[in-house]
Amino acid sequence: MGFREAFDKKDFVVTVEIPPPKGANVVPGIDIAEKILGRVDGVNVTDNQRGIMRMCPLAFSHLLKEMGHNPIMQVCTRDRNRLALQSDILGAGALGIENICIMTGDHPKLGDHPDAKPVFDIDSIQLIKVVRELENGISMAGKKLDGSPRFFVGGVMNPFFEPFELELIKLNKKMGAGAEFFQTQPFFDKESLERFVGQIKGIDTKFLVGISPLKSVKMVNFMNEKVLTRKIPENISKRIESAKDQTEEGVRIAAEFIKNIKDIVKGIHIMPIGIEQYLPYLLDEAEI
C-alpha cells in the first residue's frame, strides 16, 4: 500500500523519520528500516536536517524504496537553488520516489558548517508550486519538459507558532500551492493536541501530528530552553529523570502518549531524533 493510499484505507497513519547516515555507511539505517518494514506507512528521509551535513536523501530514499518502504523524501530550500532543486526532484521521480515533503530548513549558521553560504533561492511555498508545475510538464522557467513525474506532496507546520493566524495564512498558502499532507512539530501533552485539533477543524487536508520520544532529561531541558514555545510538562521530565534507563522511559512515555491520542487524530509522524534504534520498541509499546 502506498503512503497516499494509507490515508484512504487506514484509520491511523504512521510515518517515522530516519536520517541518512553521516558518512557512507548505510547499514545501520537500513537495518532499522528493515525491522519496521510493513509496520509504518511512510519513512521520512531528512535533508541535512538542522543544517548538519549527511548523505543526500535522494540516495537513501532510493535504498528504502528498493526494500519495499514508502520513502517520503524531504527537500529543503536551504542548500540548493531552483535549478538544483528541480533536477533532484526529477531524479527522485525517475527512481520511483512517490512522496516528497517540502520545507525551508534550518539556517546553516545553526548547523555543522556554519560558514556555508545559505541559498534560500526560493521558499517552501514557491517550491511546492514548482513541483506541481513539474507534474504538468513545465519547469519553473516555463519550459516544456520531456516527461513529467508524479508525487504526493506535503509540507510541515508549527502548531505552536505565535501569532497562530500567521501560521494559518502560511498553511493555507501551502495548500493553495498544492500541498496535500502536513507533518507537524512534536506534541508532548494531550491538552495542547486537543486545542490544536479544535483549531484545525474544518481545514481540508491531512495532518500527521509530530511525536518525539525524549532521550534524556538533558534533551528535555534543551528542548524547553532552545526549541519549544510550549514547554514539556513537568511530570514527564520528572519521570524521565527518576528512571533507571532514561531513554527507555522516554520511549515508553511517547508510546503511552500515542495510545492516548489514537482516537483524536488521523495519524502521527514519529521523529526519534538520534534514537532511531528504539523505533521497533516504540512501535511495539504503542501497539502499532
Next chain:
Amino acid sequence: MIITKQKNFDELLRMMDGQRSVFIVGCGECATTCRTGGEKEVAEMSLKLAENGKTVTGSVVINAPCLELDTRRVLRQNKNLVDKTEVILVLACGAGVQAVAEAVECSVYPGCDSLFLGNVFRHLYFYEKCSTCGECVIGSYGGICPVTRCSKSLLNGPCGGSVKGMCEVDNKKECIWIAIYDRMKKSNSLDKLAKVLPAKNHSAGTSPGRVINGV
C-alpha cells in the same frame, strides 16, 4: 550608509608583514560616523602602527574615498609622501579601498571589514534594512523588507522557527515576519499576504552593478 568595523590589529600587521612604511587614508563620511576611519581613528592607528615598528609616512582623511576623482586628486596632492611608502592602509569600506588602489601602484590594504548598507537608528546603532537587491518588492510587505531582514529571505511567511518573537538564527534579532504581519494586520491588508508571492528575480541584482544614469 556603509557600515564598517575595524579589522583586528594583528590581522593588519600580518597583512603588512615585511613592509615597513605606511600611509593611512581615512573616510570623512561613513567610516567617520561608524568611528572606524575618521580623523580620530586615523590618528590612533598612526600611533599604534608606530608603536609596532612601522614608519607612518603620513595620513589623510578624504571626504568620501568612494568619489574616485576626488580620491585621485587628494592622493596626487600627497604624492611626495605616497611615493615614499610601501603600503597604504585604508580605513574605509571596500569601495573606498578600491578607489585608492586604482589611484596608486603600491600595496593597498583594507583596515576595515565592510558589513552592510545601514540605517542609523541613533549614534553608533546601525541596522541593515535594505541589501540593494536590484528589484524592490517591499510594496507587497507593508514597506518592510523580508529579503534583507528575514535571515532566510522568505517571501511567503515565516519559517516557523522563531522563539518568543525572535529569529531562530540570532535571538537578538526580531523575526521580521511577525513585524510584517502586525503591520499588514493594522492596515487591513492581510489579504495581500494570503496570495502566493513569486520567487525573487535574482538576475536583477547580478554583481557587479553598473549604472550610467541619464546617458
